[in-house]
Amino acid sequence: MPVEAFDGRGYVSREELLRTDLARILHEATGPGVTHRFSETVEALEDSGTGVLASFRSGTREEFDLVVGADGAHSRVRALRFGPEEDYRKPLGLAHAWFTLTERPGTPPLDGWFLTHNAPGRRGVEARPGHPGEQEVGLTFAAGTLPSRHDRAAQLALLDRTFADVGWRAAEFLAAARQADDFALDTFDQVHVPRWHTGRIVLLGDSAWCASPLSGLGTALALRGAAELTAALRAEGAPGDTTRVPAALTAFERAMRPRVRSAQQLPPGRVASMAPKTALGIRANALAMRALQSKAARPLVRRAFASSEHGRTDTPAEAPLPSPGT
Ligand SMILES: Cc1cc2nc3c(=O)[nH]c(=O)nc-3n(C[C@H](O)[C@H](O)[C@H](O)COP(=O)(O)OP(=O)(O)OC[C@H]3O[C@@H](n4cnc5c(N)ncnc54)[C@H](O)[C@@H]3O)c2cc1C
Missing domain, CATH: 3.30.9.30 (D-Amino Acid Oxidase; Chain A, domain 2)
Incomplete structure (x- = not known):
């Protein structure tokens, strides 16, 4: 499939951002107010009601107003506070x-x-x-x-x-x-967690709702989740009054649930088409791919994309994204 297929917004898109580049951009955007600790991981999280006491592998312990478990589909934060991976x-x-x-x-x-x-x-x-x-x-x-x-x-x-x-x-x-x-x-x-927060600990991105790489939406959803979480914390006034953190987490969850539900609904046949079982299935898949790229099918494909989570471009209503260092 060429980059031009699906108007440059298909399997290979005209504006592709590789994972390493996005990581670098996000890292640079955080600014001097953020401390990054590499080669570190959390060993225990104790919720005291007024904060979360985190114990790190290096032996340090520190209390935080809020812990965000954005540590991927095999999340340790989730395992520590929400239960084993097999449950989700x-x-x-x-x-x-x-x-x-x-x-x-x-x-x-x-x-x-x-x-x-x-x-x-x-x-x-x-x-x-x-x-x-x-x-x-x-x-x-x-x-x-x-x-x-x-x-x-x-x-x-x-x-x-x-x-x-x-x-x-x-x-x-x-x-x-x-x-x-x-x-x-x-x-x-996929990861399905019925409740993404407990006390002052919240899951975000793949740890909470991995829709699988087959959705093509994981990165967008994770970034959207971060924006919605920021918006909810600000709207509740949590930065000035940390007792509002749990209410903000409830609002964040309410905002994200519909998006996640929609993204986790893979189109029929999506898994099978990734790796068909038989030679006949492979041929049928190739034919379908060709047909989808045909001129006649283009309006149909465009409409399908526009009505799905792929086509959503609205931004969180409550607050803009934070500027670096805030
Ligand atoms: C092969 C493949 C192709 C994909 N293609 C697309 C695509 O085209 N479009 C798209 O939108 N999405 C795609 N995705 C999905 C996308 O990569 C994820 O949905 C997205 O990265 C989720 O972001 P996240 O921050 O929640 O988790 P991750 O990106 O997984 O980040 C989690 C971070 O936490 C760190 N971490 C994990 N455990 C610990 C720990 N114990 N202690 C400290 N740190 C830890 C990890 O090192 C990592 O840096 C693809 C995924 C795969 C695997």
Whole structure:
């Protein structure tokens, strides 16, 4: 699929922001008022009613007015205060490995295309444009559980077994996975948590509501959630009166629930189309993709996008985004 498909707003969009670039932009935007502690994690959280006492792995303890668990789908904050991951994880039946491939002489160019190759047995390999000289690679397959995220050798062995006979560029990608310093493998899951806050601790982003990478909305939802949380805290006057924090968290949750519900509703066939089971399914999928890009289908696709969470552009009513350092 070329970048022009779906008016440049499809699988490969004209305005793509890679994860590392977004992380850098957000990091720079926080300004001098924010302290970043790298290689640190929280070991315990005790809610005292007037604050949250956090114990860190480094041994330090500190009290905070509010703790935001924006620590992803495998959130430790959630595990510490809301319960084990199994209680909230809804597996979609697929796993996905992703990493950056550095182009060398002889690497097939992508020329702005997102290329994907499927093999029977629900297996797919894909490459999409990254930074100049790089390609973003994905390997998708059917799986409910995986080796430990810390056991890279077992992860790579599983990929070798799964993709050995897939063809196209699979062998090249399996070799590149061994060289990549950003290699990751995870299941495609959703996270459904019935209540996102308890006392002065709140979950935000994938830790609260992961809609799965298949939604294409995870980053937008996480950023929207941060904006809504800021707006709710300001509207309740929580920065000046921290007893208002719990009320602000209730308002935040009320604002975000409808968006999250909508984003978690994946279109019918979305999971199956990512990695069809049979050769016939693969052919049907390819035909459907072509048909969707045809001139005749364009108005239909545009309408579908506009009426979904993808098309929403409204901003939180109560407050603008905070300026750096506030
Ligand atoms: C392969 C793939 C493709 C995707 N494509 C898209 C896409 O095209 N569009 C889109 O909108 N979304 C996409 N997503 C989803 C998107 O990446 C997430 O929804 C989004 O990053 C969620 O943001 P978050 O801040 O909630 O969590 P994360 O981005 O997961 O950030 C969590 C942070 O917490 C840190 N952390 C985790 N545990 C701890 C701990 N114990 N202690 C300290 N820190 C910790 C992590 O290091 C990380 O920095 C994709 C996801 C994947 C996996």
